[in-house]
Amino acid sequence: MDFALDSLSKEELQQLKTDVEKALKSVDARRKAEAKRAAEQAAKEFGYSLDEIVDAGGTKGSKGAPKYANPTDPAQTWTGRGRKPNWVINALDSGKSLDDLKI
Incomplete structure (x- = not known):
């Protein structure tokens, strides 16, 4: 053309x-x-x-298995990598440790 x-x-x-x-x-x-x-x-x-x-094939971009769960809402989880979710920050501010949030 x-x-x-x-x-x-x-x-x-x-x-x-x-x-x-x-x-x-x-x-x-x-x-x-x-x-x-x-x-x-x-x-x-x-x-x-x-x-x-x-x-x-699994979930694309999966970040791994969750290691921590929100004690007030166990559906909210965190792998321990990346930015901390607000519920983790709030729990730590209230005196809890990451060990307290472990699954």
């Missing part, structure tokens, strides 16, 4: 840009759909669904 871009007006160039962006998104969507079908077929050959394979 050969375009004489120099001969197009600003509005025509902007429309061309918009059309190209739409076409690229369409190509990406088709390729992703093809990749998903291929992955589903590969999983099926091993007797699994793609969802089963993806779920078996």
Whole structure:
């Protein structure tokens, strides 16, 4: 394809840009759909669904098992890494130690 871009007006160039962006998104969507079908077929050959394979991979970015739990709300946990949650800070300020919060 050969375009004489120099001969197009600003509005025509902007429309061309918009059309190209739409076409690229369409190509990406088709390729992703093809990749998903291929992955589903590969999983099926091993007797699994793609969802089963993806779920078996674990949580992306998992930071490890929790080591501490909030005594007033055991659903709130912390691995001991990264920034301390507010409930840990409050517990420490009230005189508790990290050992008191261990699971």
